[in-house]
Amino acid sequence: MNFENTLSFARLQDEADQLHHFRSQFLFPQHNGRDFIYLCGNSLGLQPKVAAEVVQGQLNNWANYAVEGWFDGDEPWMFYHKALKKLMAPIVGAFPSEVCPMNTLTVNLHLLMVSFYQPKGRRFKIIMEGGAFPSDQYAIESQVRFHGFDPKEAIIEVFPKEGEEILHTEDILAKINENANEIALVLFGGINYYTGQWYDMETITKAGHEIGAVVGWDLAHAAGNVPVKLHDWDVDFACWCSYKYQNSGPGGISGIFVHEKHFGNSELNRFAGWWGYQESKRFKMEKGFVPEAGADGWQVSCTQVMPMALYHASLQIFEQAGFIAPLREKSITLTAYLEFIVNEINKELGVAQYQIITPQFSKDRGAQLSIIAQRNGKQIFDGLVANYVLGDWREPDVIRLSAVPLYNSFEDVYLAGQALLKVSKAVLQS
Numbered sequence: 068m069n070f071e072n073t074l075s076f077a078r079l080q081d082e083a084d085q086l087h088h089f090r091s092q093f094l095f096p097q098h099n100g101r102d103f104i105y106l107c108g109n110s111l112g113l114q115p116k117v118a119a120e121v122v123q124g125q126l127n128n129w130a131n132y133a134v135e136g137w138f139d140g141d142e143p144w145m146f147y148h149k150a151l152k153k154l155m156a157p158i159v160g161a162f163p164s165e166v167c168p169m170n171t172l173t174v175n176l177h178l179l180m181v182s183f184y185q186p187k188g189r190r191f192k193i194i195m196e197g198g199a200f201p202s203d204q205y206a207i208e209s210q211v212r213f214h215g216f217d218p219k220e221a222i223i224e225v226f227p228k229e230g231e232e233i234l235h236t237e238d239i240l241a242k243i244n245e246n247a248n249e250i251a252l253v254l255f256g257g258i259n260y261y262t263g264q265w266y267d268m269e270t271i272t273k274a275g276h277e278i279g280a281v282v283g284w285d286l287a288h289a290a291g292n293v294p295v296k297l298h299d300w301d302v303d304f305a306c307w308c309s310y311k312y313q314n315s316g317p318g319g320i321s322g323i324f325v326h327e328k329h330f331g332n333s334e335l336n337r338f339a340g341w342w343g344y345q346e347s348k349r350f351k352m353e354k355g356f357v358p359e360a361g362a363d364g365w366q367v368s369c370t371q372v373m374p375m376a377l378y379h380a381s382l383q384i385f386e387q388a389g390f391i392a393p394l395r396e397k398s399i400t401l402t403a404y405l406e407f408i409v410n411e412i413n414k415e416l417g418v419a420q421y422q423i424i425t426p427q428f429s430k431d432r433g434a435q436l437s438i439i440a441q442r443n444g445k446q447i448f449d450g451l452v453a454n455y456v457l458g459d460w461r462e463p464d465v466i467r468l469s470a471v472p473l474y475n476s477f478e479d480v481y482l483a484g485q486a487l488l489k490v491s492k493a494v495l496q497s
């Protein structure tokens with residue numbers, strides 16, 4: 068498409084956009100009574116207007132039924148997660164039995180590693196992307212220590228080549244193959260939080276399996292953003308948070324995926340709790356843990372009804388939008404438009420002030436663009452906020468902007484570009 072850096076062009080795109088109306092279902096943060104242009108859905112998605120009503124419904128159930136709410140009312144809490152499982156499954160390409168909402172992301176990463184990081188003899192290493200989100204680094208370090216290994220020996224990090232920002236699939240594969248007999252687990256983020264790079268999940272999963280390793284993914288920045296097919300790609304396990312691209316609110320509930328091929332494996336370790344016990348016999352309160360079939364068997368504590376209600380509210384919007392495919396189609400164009408606008412600003416400034424480190428092709432990225440500001444980055448970022456544009460800042464010099472297809476418009480992107488140009492001129496040419 069031939070993009071134009073004009074308001075009229077942006078508005079024409081919005082008129083043609085079948086998803087444009089979903090924007091009105093969300094609450095935008097304000098500053099001095101004016102809406103922000105919100106380009107920060109990679110960090111915390113916006114609140115669906117219906118969220119308050121859905122949570123209020125559960126507060127009413129609590130008020131009206133109290134303890135009987137577990138089995139009474141139109142959505143008994145005992146089975147409430149099942150409604151979510153149906154809606155989560157198409158977002159990550161899974162069967163409902165393979166997913167379950169529970170806990171928070173880093174907690175689930177630990178629980179899944181208890182099951183799927185099983186070092187044996189020489190095969191004790193974990194391979195991950197260098198520069199992974201810190202929580203993942205800490206979780207993995209502490210897991211290898213828990214098994215008695217030194218993280219320096221047991222963790223292989225794959226870093227970009229000298230002078231480059233992103234990883235090449237062939238370099239990841241080479242590293243996997245070089246350590247073929249020593250890797251127990253391949254564990255990457257689906258999309259890197261810093262660069263916005265979407266790894267070739269299918270190819271990496273296959274390569275991990277070919278050397279006899281288990282393969283898991285942290286989909287914090289991928290779930291609800293890009294189409295993934297966890298079941299078909301034969302991924303062993305995955306987990307994600309739902310408060311980024313899935314708009315479930317701060318500290319929102321996490322989701323897990325366990326491939327159905329593992330359901331019959333009674334050898335897997337688990338850190339068990341009563342809520343993972345066979346559902347039909349849970350209240351017999353018997354000795355000896357017997358897991359419920361499927362991903363539900365990884366539950367530990369009882370259903371977190373309020374966080375689930377928030378996630379449920381948001382998932383229903385994804386359902387109305389046709390889940391991922393239509394959103395992705397818009398997202399590809401919207402992000403390409405943002406990229407075009409940033410490059411236009413460089414032209415107008417007459418210097419390459421902004422360098423986009425996120426890969427250029429849509430197959431390698433989701434909604435997020437990570438933009439290095441060559442000079443005065445923090446000052447420019449603060450100027451954007453003062454001009455009603457909210458992205459986020461990552462030290463030392465990266466501005467992350469994400470145009471989210473559910474609630475961002477082409478006009479948002481155009482106006483954010485105008486603000487960036489104005490602030491850049493003021494800061495750089497003063």
Ligand SMILES: *Cc1c(COP(=O)(O)O)cnc(C)c1O
Pocket residue numbers: 171172173174200202203256260285287288308
């Ligand atoms: C956002 C994010 C987290 C956050 O973990 P919580 O346990 O939800 O606080 C973890 N890992 C990655 C890769 C993330 O992007």
